[in-house]
Amino acid sequence: MTLAEYAEKHGLKRVGARSPFVEYIKDSWNRRVFAVTLASYNNEAADARNRLGRWWVVLLPTIQAATYGLIFGVILGAHARPANFIAFLFSGVFLFNFMNGCFQGGSNSVTGNSGLVKSLSFPRVLLPISAVIREVLNFWPPLILMVLAMLFTQEWPKWSWLLVPVVLLLMAMFSLGLGMIAARLNSQFRDLGKIIPFMTRIIFYVSGVFFALDKVLGSQPVMFAIFKFNPFYDFIQLSRSLMMNEFVATRELWLQCIGWAVVMPIIGFFYFWKAEEQYGRDD
Amino acid sequence: MAATTKKSKAKLDDSRDPIVIVDGVDIIYRVFTSGKLANRRNIGSKKMESKLKIREVHAVKNVSFTVYRGETIGIIGTNGSGKSSLLRAIAGLTQVQNGAIFAAARPVLLGVGAVLLPNLSGEKNIILGGLAMGFSKQAMHDNTDSITEFAGLEDFIDLPMRTYSSGMSARLRFAIATSRNHDILIIDEALSVGDQQFRKRSEARMREMREKAGTVFLVSHSLDSILDTCSRVLWLEKGVLMMDGDPKTVCAAYNDYTGPKPAAK
Numbered sequence: 001m002t003l004a005e006y007a008e009k010h011g012l013k014r015v016g017a018r019s020p021f022v023e024y025i026k027d028s029w030n031r032r033v034f035a036v037t038l039a040s041y042n043n044e045a046a047d048a049r050n051r052l053g054r055w056w057v058v059l060l061p062t063i064q065a066a067t068y069g070l071i072f073g074v075i076l077g078a079h080a081r082p083a084n085f086i087a088f089l090f091s092g093v094f095l096f097n098f099m100n101g102c103f104q105g106g107s108n109s110v111t112g113n114s115g116l117v118k119s120l121s122f123p124r125v126l127l128p129i130s131a132v133i134r135e136v137l138n139f140w141p142p143l144i145l146m147v148l149a150m151l152f153t154q155e156w157p158k159w160s161w162l163l164v165p166v167v168l169l170l171m172a173m174f175s176l177g178l179g180m181i182a183a184r185l186n187s188q189f190r191d192l193g194k195i196i197p198f199m200t201r202i203i204f205y206v207s208g209v210f211f212a213l214d215k216v217l218g219s220q221p222v223m224f225a226i227f228k229f230n231p232f233y234d235f236i237q238l239s240r241s242l243m244m245n246e247f248v249a250t251r252e253l254w255l256q257c258i259g260w261a262v263v264m265p266i267i268g269f270f271y272f273w274k275a276e277e278q279y280g281r282d283d
Numbered sequence: 284m285a286a287t288t289k290k291s292k293a294k295l296d297d298s299r300d301p302i303v304i305v306d307g308v309d310i311i312y313r314v315f316t317s318g319k320l321a322n323r324r325n326i327g328s329k330k331m332e333s334k335l336k337i338r339e340v341h342a343v344k345n346v347s348f349t350v351y352r353g354e355t356i357g358i359i360g361t362n363g364s365g366k367s368s369l370l371r372a373i374a375g376l377t378q379v380q381n382g383a384i385f386a387a388a389r390p391v392l393l394g395v396g397a398v399l400l401p402n403l404s405g406e407k408n409i410i411l412g413g414l415a416m417g418f419s420k421q422a423m424h425d426n427t428d429s430i431t432e433f434a435g436l437e438d439f440i441d442l443p444m445r446t447y448s449s450g451m452s453a454r455l456r457f458a459i460a461t462s463r464n465h466d467i468l469i470i471d472e473a474l475s476v477g478d479q480q481f482r483k484r485s486e487a488r489m490r491e492m493r494e495k496a497g498t499v500f501l502v503s504h505s506l507d508s509i510l511d512t513c514s515r516v517l518w519l520e521k522g523v524l525m526m527d528g529d530p531k532t533v534c535a536a537y538n539d540y541t542g543p544k545p546a547a548k
Binding site for chain 2: 002006008011012013014015016017030033034038041042044045046113116119120122278280
């Protein structure tokens with residue numbers, strides 16, 4: 001009898017073995033309180049060392065929108081601007097930041113919590129999930145600012161505003177999927193961490209955050225189609241079309257967004273789970 | 284149990300209840316190095332940083348043993364002998380290259396370096412640690428006071444953990460980990476930073492766990508504490524399991540190997 005057979009006979013299981021997919025999902029679900037608690041504690045701790053503390057959650061997006069407003073509204077020309085530029089810019093910047101925050105938070109969640117990963121064993125996927133929960137908890141100030149920007153520019157409330165939270169949920173699901181993929185890649189190839197900021201920069205510039213895609217690319221149908229495939233653009237455009245009179249929420253846009261929001265987290269979760277045994281290794 | 288040498292085959296005893304089985308385990312680290320090893324000739328010269336290479340470090344070499352229910356295993360060996368690597372592998376935190384490790388329950392490792400979340404208060408670390416171990420939030424709110432008391436940190440529990448001394452954070456981690464009865468607990472020198480008073484308290488708790496049919500692994504450089512608490516000792520040297528058996532015999536052999544003790548001790 002070999003040791004392995006002996007172990008099996010006495011019901012011993014291999015240590016550190018990744019649990020089967022279904023069991024892993026159950027395990028993660030059972031510890032969901034951990035993910036939520038970690039998110040809210042991290043939020044509390046994040047600003048504890050700054051004088052202004054939690055006020056930064058409101059101040060930062062305001063300063064950001066003002067900066068972009070200065071650059072894109074005053075310095076750059078007006079040819080690429082939609083009619084209601086302030087509401088357009090505020091919604092673009094805040095929504096992009098939301099997705100970007102989920103993505104970056106997710107991608108740093110395993111490497112940035114190595115103390116936790118090295119000392120406790122729990123389903124690691126809770127870390128990127130917790131990072132996304134944290135972004136969701138932090139999104140209320142930008143959301144209020146966005147609504148204020150709408151009202152300020154005479155976009156009056158209508159029933160379709162009630163659908164905005166649904167789109168936000170879809171956005172969170174999509175970015176969670178991205179975050180899980182990035183978390184695994186980042187923990188296996190540290191070099192990636194250097195490139196991610198450039199990737200998000202590029203996505204920022206091509207997602208129609210501060211210019212209307214159709215005004216710039218209207219004469220190039222092929223490029224326009226490629227740019228429209230970009231999920232970041234889709235989500236931002238869908239949210240805008242629910243709030244602003246200028247834009248229309250087409251069926252195509254809805255389907256695209258729902259598709260991204262369903263497919264990405266499934267792929268991401270599976271991809272992350274595949275490497276479960278390797279997180280938190282020193283080398 | 285008689286001391287056995289490394290070459291003897293592990294005896295498979297069906298009448299006893301195995302808890303952990305380590306089966307021919309190799310642990311190899313691949314680490315980026317900065318070219319050449321430093322020696323007298325090339326030190327300070329440009330050659331040293333010329334090439335980036337991957338070097339393999341064979342930390343644990345073909346180690347096998349079986350641990351039965353109710354044993355407390357001491358692990359000794361000089362620095363860098365592979366003790367921590369082996370324990371991290373038993374806890375499932377390091378991948379093994381060859382062989383496999385089997386366990387009856389999920390082993391919990393208590394190491395020296397691990398700070399949970401440095402920016403959070405001790406109390407929040409207690410709650411998060413418990414949640415990660417699978418406690419409910421209600422249970423953790425109920426347990427927080429007794430954990431704090433055991434760690435002796437009542438006055439500092441609201442401070443961020445980064446402000447704790449190494450002894451304080453080791454105490455807190457020990458208290459969190461042992462707040463629940465684990466079938467298998469691994470303690471990697473975590474108690475060496477605690478003071479005399481805490482050492483007594485933690486040894487009492489380890490004995491308590493052992494009586495509840497738990498299994499404890501203990502790495503320590505204090506042979507006295509190993510002799511006090513362990514029922515069996517493993518001696519690792521350069522990744523090889525040199526000896527496995529009765530504490531007195533193994534510690535005596537280890538003492539011979541490391542040379543005569545300074546007279547003062």
